[in-house]
Amino acid sequence: MEEMAVLDVAEERRRRRRAGDPRLSEAGREILARMTTGDLADEFQAALDADVEADPILGGHHDDAA
């Protein structure tokens, strides 16, 4: 019985993790999707690269994006 309860808790945590942040609106979900896997992914990567180029503490001395 106790083992079943532990399994239920683990499954519920997995379900919540997969569902994403419950505070996020549908419009927000769409923007985040475009940013990571859609038409804005190149712009997102360029912005991440710019961060390391602009900040030597963050990016170091290497000629390397990340």
Add this chain to the structure above:
Amino acid sequence: MVDEYLAVRVVGGRWPEGLPDDEDLVLPASRHWRLLQRIHAPGDGQLSQLLATLSPPDRDTIRYPHPEVLQIADARPLLDEAARIAARYGGTGWLIAETLAAGLTYGRTLWFGTERNVGHVLAQAAGDLGITVHVIT
């Protein structure tokens, strides 16, 4: 341990195929910092314009991720290991050093959402340190 791409996909409820779902997901603080730059110091491109339209609750999902969905690694216990890594590989910035230190601490596995976000220095050092790098697109 995940990168910015996978963190954002998970926050958005689009679970990446192949990413294990049985453990807490952790994002290094330096990578959270890069996401926060998109929120607080936007540029003038289309991405920035769209992010500016996010409602305050939507922005909070990046600023303060829900701990059941995504956790931000506490950088303090990683500092010494990160400094050791930076010294060993020379010129490695905080982003790479902290990510590798976190990789050593959290299961010797790093998950990235695109090869472009890995970089050759991190890839080489990870191999040297026995850290596996997975890329899920």
